[in-house]
Amino acid sequence: AQSVAQPEDQVNVAEGNPLTVKCTYSVSGNPYLFWYVQYPNRGLQFLLKYITGDNLVKGSYGFEAEFNKSQTSFHLKKPSALVSDSALYFCAVRSPGGATNKLIFGTGTLLAVQP
Amino acid sequence: KAGVTQTPRYLIKTRGQQVTLSCSPISGHRSVSWYQQTPGQGLQFLFEYFSETQRNKGNFPGRFSGRQFSNSRSEMNVSTLELGDSALYLCASSLESYNSPLHFGNGTRLTVT
Numbered sequence: 001a002q003s004v005a006q007p008e009d010q011v012n013v014a015e016g017n018p019l020t021v022k023c024t025y026s027v028s029g030n031p032y033l034f035w036y037v038q039y040p041n042r043g044l045q046f047l048l049k050y051i052t053g054d055n056l057v058k059g060s061y062g063f064e065a066e067f068n069k070s071q072t073s074f075h076l077k078k079p080s081a082l083v084s085d086s087a088l089y090f091c092a093v094r095s096p097g098g099a100t101n102k103l104i105f106g107t108g109t110l111l112a113v114q115p
Numbered sequence: 116k117a118g119v120t121q122t123p124r125y126l127i128k129t130r131g132q133q134v135t136l137s138c139s140p141i142s143g144h145r146s147v148s149w150y151q152q153t154p155g156q157g158l159q160f161l162f163e164y165f166s167e168t169q170r171n172k173g174n175f176p177g178r179f180s181g182r183q184f185s186n187s188r189s190e191m192n193v194s195t196l197e198l199g200d201s202a203l204y205l206c207a208s209s210l211e212s213y214n215s216p217l218h219f220g221n222g223t224r225l226t227v228t
Contacts, residue, residue: 032213032214034216034217036219041221041224042221042222043119043121043205043207043219043220043221043222044205044207044217044219045219046216046217046218049214049216051213051214090158100163100170100171101146101148101163101209101211101215101217102148102160102163102171103148103160103217104160105150105157105158106157107157108157108158
């Protein structure tokens with residue numbers, strides 16, 4: 001069965017410092033991986049995805065993620081955090097193959113960027 | 116291009132009542148999915164529709180149902196509401212392509228009293 005783990009409930013970082021939000025996955029076959037961000041009282045916004053190709057994926061708002069097959073990880077990174085990046089971040093996986101767009105989400109990581 | 120629209124944004128219902136939530140996908144998107152978000156359970160998949168057919172269903176009781184219309188708009192219905200049904204219900208649409216992301220609406224906040 002597919003699963004996604006986000007080991008940190010909260011990540012605290014000072015503005016201007018690099019940030020990392022961790023995600024590990026378990027899926028049979030090659031995974032399709034996604035990161036989403038959620039601001040208060042809003043839906044989820046798509047940040048980036050890994051389907052195949054380069055292990056470093058660039059996305060919206062300066063975020064990037066590194067796919068590591070041997071460690072089954074897909075960590076979200078940003079070189080310099082902004083206070084406005086403070087939000088809830090979700091990692092998700094979709095099974096390859098089959099006629100479905102169903103995503104399995106991690107439990108979410110709250111990112112707090114201090115000024 | 117307009118995003119995913121969910122109505123209403125907020126609902127307050129009493130136990131035992133039923134409720135219908137509506138979702139209008141992005142134009143051209145034929146796949147619509149529904150998720151329930153709660154603090155305790157996180158994001159849970161409810162069901163997925165494509166071309167008016169339910170092609171995937173999550174592990175929810177039969178009180179939860181949905182449908183999709185020919186214009187891809189979707190509704191979900193919860194009958195005999197329970198306190199535990201209080202949640203943010205999110206609708207998402209996508210293109211029918213294996214690498215297309217889901218695009219989410221802002222959700223309907225349902226409170227059951």
